[in-house]
Amino acid sequence: MSFETVCKLHDITPGTGICALVNGAQVALFRPRDDEQVFAINNMDPFAQSNVLSRGLIVEHQGQLWVASPLKKQRFNLTSGECLENPTVSVASYPVKVSAGKVAVSA
Amino acid sequence: MSKLKLVVIGNGMVGHRYLEDLVDKADLSQLDVTVFCEEPRVAYDRVHLSSYFSHHTAEELSLVKHGFYEKHGIEVLLGERAININREQKVVYSSTGREINYDKLVMATGSYPWVPPIKGSENKDCFVYRTIEDLKAIEGSAKKSKSGAVVGGGLLGLEAAGALKALGVETHVIEFAPVLMAEQLDQQGGLLLRNKIERMGVQVHTSKNTLEIQAQGEHARNTMQFADESKLEVDFIVFSTGIRPQDKLARQSELTIAPRGGIAINDQCLSSDEDIYAIGECASWNESFFGLVAPGYKMAQVAVDHLLGNNNAFEGADMSAKLKLLGVKVGSIGDANGRTPNCKSFVYQNDEEGVYKRLIVSEDGKKLLGAVLVGDTADYGNLLQLKLNDIDLPEHPDTLILPAHAGAEKPAMGADSLPDSAVICSCFDVTKGKIAAAVADGQTTMAEIKASTNAGTGCGGCLPLIGQVLNAELAKAGVEVNNHLCEHFEYSRQELFHLIRIEGLKSFDQVLTKHGKGYGCEVCKPAVGSIMASCWGDHVLAPQLVSLQDTNDNFLGNMQKDGTYSVIPRMPGGEVTPKALGVLAEVAEEYKLYTKVTGAQRIGLFGAQKDDLPTIWRKLIEAGYETGQAYGKALRMAKTCVGSTWCRFGVQDSVGLGVMLENRYKGIRTPHKMKFGVSGCTRECAEAQGKDLGIIATDAGWNMYVGGNGGMKPRHGDLLAADLDQATLLKYVDRFMMFYIRTADKLQRTSVWLENLEGGVDYLREVIVNDKLGINQQLEADVTKLIENFSCEWTDTINDEVQLKRFAHFINSDQRDNNVVFVDEREQHRPATFSEKNPGAKGDILHVELEA
Numbered sequence: 001m002s003f004e005t006v007c008k009l010h011d012i013t014p015g016t017g018i019c020a021l022v023n024g025a026q027v028a029l030f031r032p033r034d035d036e037q038v039f040a041i042n043n044m045d046p047f048a049q050s051n052v053l054s055r056g057l058i059v060e061h062q063g064q065l066w067v068a069s070p071l072k073k074q075r076f077n078l079t080s081g082e083c084l085e086n087p088t089v090s091v092a093s094y095p096v097k098v099s100a101g102k103v104a105v106s107a
Numbered sequence: 108m109s110k111l112k113l114v115v116i117g118n119g120m121v122g123h124r125y126l127e128d129l130v131d132k133a134d135l136s137q138l139d140v141t142v143f144c145e146e147p148r149v150a151y152d153r154v155h156l157s158s159y160f161s162h163h164t165a166e167e168l169s170l171v172k173h174g175f176y177e178k179h180g181i182e183v184l185l186g187e188r189a190i191n192i193n194r195e196q197k198v199v200y201s202s203t204g205r206e207i208n209y210d211k212l213v214m215a216t217g218s219y220p221w222v223p224p225i226k227g228s229e230n231k232d233c234f235v236y237r238t239i240e241d242l243k244a245i246e247g248s249a250k251k252s253k254s255g256a257v258v259g260g261g262l263l264g265l266e267a268a269g270a271l272k273a274l275g276v277e278t279h280v281i282e283f284a285p286v287l288m289a290e291q292l293d294q295q296g297g298l299l300l301r302n303k304i305e306r307m308g309v310q311v312h313t314s315k316n317t318l319e320i321q322a323q324g325e326h327a328r329n330t331m332q333f334a335d336e337s338k339l340e341v342d343f344i345v346f347s348t349g350i351r352p353q354d355k356l357a358r359q360s361e362l363t364i365a366p367r368g369g370i371a372i373n374d375q376c377l378s379s380d381e382d383i384y385a386i387g388e389c390a391s392w393n394e395s396f397f398g399l400v401a402p403g404y405k406m407a408q409v410a411v412d413h414l415l416g417n418n419n420a421f422e423g424a425d426m427s428a429k430l431k432l433l434g435v436k437v438g439s440i441g442d443a444n445g446r447t448p449n450c451k452s453f454v455y456q457n458d459e460e461g462v463y464k465r466l467i468v469s470e471d472g473k474k475l476l477g478a479v480l481v482g483d484t485a486d487y488g489n490l491l492q493l494k495l496n497d498i499d500l501p502e503h504p505d506t507l508i509l510p511a512h513a514g515a516e517k518p519a520m521g522a523d524s525l526p527d528s529a530v531i532c533s534c535f536d537v538t539k540g541k542i543a544a545a546v547a548d549g550q551t552t553m554a555e556i557k558a559s560t561n562a563g564t565g566c567g568g569c570l571p572l573i574g575q576v577l578n579a580e581l582a583k584a585g586v587e588v589n590n591h592l593c594e595h596f597e598y599s600r601q602e603l604f605h606l607i608r609i610e611g612l613k614s615f616d617q618v619l620t621k622h623g624k625g626y627g628c629e630v631c632k633p634a635v636g637s638i639m640a641s642c643w644g645d646h647v648l649a650p651q652l653v654s655l656q657d658t659n660d661n662f663l664g665n666m667q668k669d670g671t672y673s674v675i676p677r678m679p680g681g682e683v684t685p686k687a688l689g690v691l692a693e694v695a696e697e698y699k700l701y702t703k704v705t706g707a708q709r710i711g712l713f714g715a716q717k718d719d720l721p722t723i724w725r726k727l728i729e730a731g732y733e734t735g736q737a738y739g740k741a742l743r744m745a746k747t748c749v750g751s752t753w754c755r756f757g758v759q760d761s762v763g764l765g766v767m768l769e770n771r772y773k774g775i776r777t778p779h780k781m782k783f784g785v786s787g788c789t790r791e792c793a794e795a796q797g798k799d800l801g802i803i804a805t806d807a808g809w810n811m812y813v814g815g816n817g818g819m820k821p822r823h824g825d826l827l828a829a830d831l832d833q834a835t836l837l838k839y840v841d842r843f844m845m846f847y848i849r850t851a852d853k854l855q856r857t858s859v860w861l862e863n864l865e866g867g868v869d870y871l872r873e874v875i876v877n878d879k880l881g882i883n884q885q886l887e888a889d890v891t892k893l894i895e896n897f898s899c900e901w902t903d904t905i906n907d908e909v910q911l912k913r914f915a916h917f918i919n920s921d922q923r924d925n926n927v928v929f930v931d932e933r934e935q936h937r938p939a940t941f942s943e944k945n946p947g948a949k950g951d952i953l954h955v956e957l958e959a
Contacts, residue, residue, distance in 0.1 A: 006918060006919045007918045007919055011912075011918055012918075013650060013653055013654065013913075014654065015615075015653070015654025015655075016653060016654050018913075018918045019916060019917055019918065020917055020918050020919050020920075021917045021919060021920040021922060026917075026924070029918075032626065044926070048668055048669075049926070049941050049944075050668060050669050050670040050926065051670055051924050051926050052666065052670040055658070055661055055662070055666070055670075056658075057628075057629045057632055057633070057654075057655075057657060058626075058654070059626070059627065059628040059629045059632070060595070060625050060626035060627060060628055061594070061628060065626065068628075068629040070657075070658035070661070070666055071658070071666065071668065073629060075629075
């Protein structure tokens with residue numbers, strides 16, 4: 001499994017997401033708090049087929065973190081990529097490593 | 108089987124209610140219904156007739172929903188009068204020579220104004236007060252007059268006096284009896300009312316018997332001569348001296364007429380001919396006729412029920428009334444004059460505040476017989492229910508009318524104590540049982556109850572009581588009335604607003620730590636973001652705020668389905684210079700943006716990629732544009748008509764005011780988006796009454812409407828205040844904006860907010876105009892601060908290097924989103940569909956496009 005460094009940790013404003021291009025895939029990275037925890041899932045909203053998930057709000061429900069799609073608000077689990085509204089739909093999720101202030105993804 | 112032929116003569120308030128009730132209860136396809144409407148327009152609201160002077164549109168008063176008659180196949184003969192009835196052959200003859208057969212006939216011919224036989228009362232300066240045509244004539248006369256008199260100090264007479272005052276003439280009221288409103292008020296109540304009215308500049312003359320009107324005078328066109336030999340010079344006279352049943356046609360047809368006039372009816376509203384009903388003011392039951400609308404409505408229901416074979420009976424009517432005359436609140440219930448033998452009274456009088464209340468109770472003190480309320484009618488609803496439902500009075504009945512500061516706690520009426528049959532809304536005859544059923548049906552908000560039962564949508568006087576019933580029923584059903592923002596905050600938006608404002612909280616983390624729990628969600632984050640923007644006016648993309656912004660605020664543009672954005676610069680009031688328009692065109696060409704005029708009198712450029720947004724805006728800002736905030740929950744725009752500067756009909760400069768208003772309130776974050784409208788005359792080309800704030804020019808200033816809406820559930824705004832000068836208007840708008848910001852629920856438009864506001868527009872007027880809550884100074888100060896803090900969000904953004912980094916599509920590449928693809932359409936372009944982008948793909952479960 002090869003990790004590709006995509007940005008510095010402080011490039012991601014706490015509480016928001018960004019999008020990175022990794023091996024041709026659009027990856028949405030989220031940093032929920034002002035710490036080193038970063039999540040990665042695919043950037044494409046499967047309902048609208050548009051690359052927008054990195055621009056969604058990070059939200060908490062059922063004790064877990066999700067991103068709400070900026071288009072129609074379906075929520076996707078930041079760890080598993082599963083959709084809260086429709087469990088048969090999910091997006092890919094990717095492992096992330098944060099070290100020495102750098103963020104790396106394997107996709 | 109041939110259809111039953113039903114003919115209704117008269118299309119007033121009662122005649123129309125009959126048809127509405129019929130449509131509700133019967134299958135209209137089995138009926139052949141014809142309606143005679145003598146006036147040139149279908150049924151309108153005569154109760155609120157004088158509001159015609161402030162609106163100036165007859166449509167405003169209309170009671171008939173658009174297309175109602177057409178939809179139900181009811182034929183209305185407009186401007187046509189029934190002139191004769193042949194009861195043997197069952198035919199009605201009309202003024203145009205038409206002959207119509209009937210199986211059943213309903214007479215709802217109403218009443219006519221009675222003018223006492225006074226010499227000179229037929230001259231051209233004498234009017235009655237009954238129809239819209241009458242009002243037009245009065246207004247025409249007032250324009251060339253300095254003074255006017257109303258003869259008759261009853262309910263309608265005072266209403267007419269209010270209209271004269273509003274028309275700007277010196278106003279006199281002439282009353283034959285020694286007190287005003289002798290029918291509804293006792294002597295003391297009448298006296299207080301008189302004092303209040305006189306303080307407003309209306310001159311009241313009681314115990315005056317008018318003998319003659321001479322069409323000459325030294326200072327005015329006419330001289331009124333009274334029996335006590337005094338005289339009064341006025342330019343014109345309006346008679347409001349009572350009504351008489353319009354029973355001419357019935358007399359001619361030899362139906363039985365009651366001794367004091369009116370078509371005699373039985374408990375089923377049948378006349379002496381078993382195929383002819385009479386309802387409303389033309390009918391006489393038990394030898395009396397009823398000059399109020401509620402008994403007429405009841406008769407309409409009874410007549411419909413009898414026709415359909417349902418059980419119902421007219422059993423007399425409650426003549427209680429609550430109204431506002433010349434701004435004075437007046438209420439009268441039951442035996443207001445205390446004529447019941449051995450009755451007892453409780454009286455509260457406060458000359459300082461001009462309040463008088465009297466209860467008339469039975470000899471044993473157990474039942475309420477009547478009440479008089481002047482200056483304060485807050486107790487009316489409760490007292491009326493006590494009377495109508497024959498509920499036992501509390502031990503000390505006076506506690507029912509004493510003010511709170513008197514120490515005695517007001518006995519809670521409690522909606523629970525009312526029987527299911529209690530009529531809560533008398534305008535639409537909605538009982539407590541009906542409201543309870545609606546609640547049980549899942550309707551749990553005021554707005555839902557109003558929409559489904561019509562309760563509270565007439566005069567609105569029963570709204571507080573509906574609220575009580577609603578809450579009692581919800582409590583009974585075990586429904587916890589929970590207005591918590593979401594699982595992270597156990598506060599309503601309004602409560603949270605106050606906490607944030609008072610404690611000066613400036614970040615979501617602070618708010619969450621102090622008042623919430625967990626991480627936050629798509630509900631509370633934008634709500635708190637909006638509240639902080641409304642309180643402090645900081646840039647929405649500031650580091651501590653950016654994570655709260657919902658889709659559109661997040662990159663200061665409305666995200667489209669393909670992830671691109673729209674660019675909509677501000678064009679205040681819809682104004683744009685040709686030069687600026689040229690720049691807009693150049694930018695649209697350069698960045699290949701689809702271009703469309705929006706619904707808000709401005710131009711939208713669509714399909715902008717996120718990384719192009721800063722440069723697009725830089726060019727627009729250099730040309731003098733600023734952000735139009737089309738992405739924000741904020742004031743979008745003020746729609747204006749051309750106004751008096753160009754339009755030959757305009758009476759005020761609507762564009763000027765619209766530009767000023769838009770610039771004054773732009774950028775202020777509100778609970779939901781807001782739209783303004785400003786029309787330069789009563790033609791209302793800006794459709795201002797469909798906006799959150801609507802301003803309509805009058806000869807004397809501006810009328811201010813609030814709570815209008817287009818969209819999914821259209822609503823006309825309510826008139827908050829009339830004929831305002833600009834300075835007063837701005838004050839009211841300041842207060843309205845801030846009060847809405849402070850008290851609305853999350854994402855609640857002003858229309859729904861107003862529908863749910865207990866007391867409705869009357870309460871709002873108390874707050875905004877009369878400073879009922881004592882917060883107006885603060886509301887204005889808050890708005891002023893926000894106005895001073897305004898800066899263009901896009902100008903700030905393009906000048907901030909840190910911000911600009913956020914707009915790249917990828918953090919680690921200059922490439923763009925290759926999924927954004929356009930196809931040509933009508934000489935511009937649109938986003939490609941899934942199958943256009945993937946011609947070979949079969950489509951997944953979500954995106955299968957079926958072959959036709």
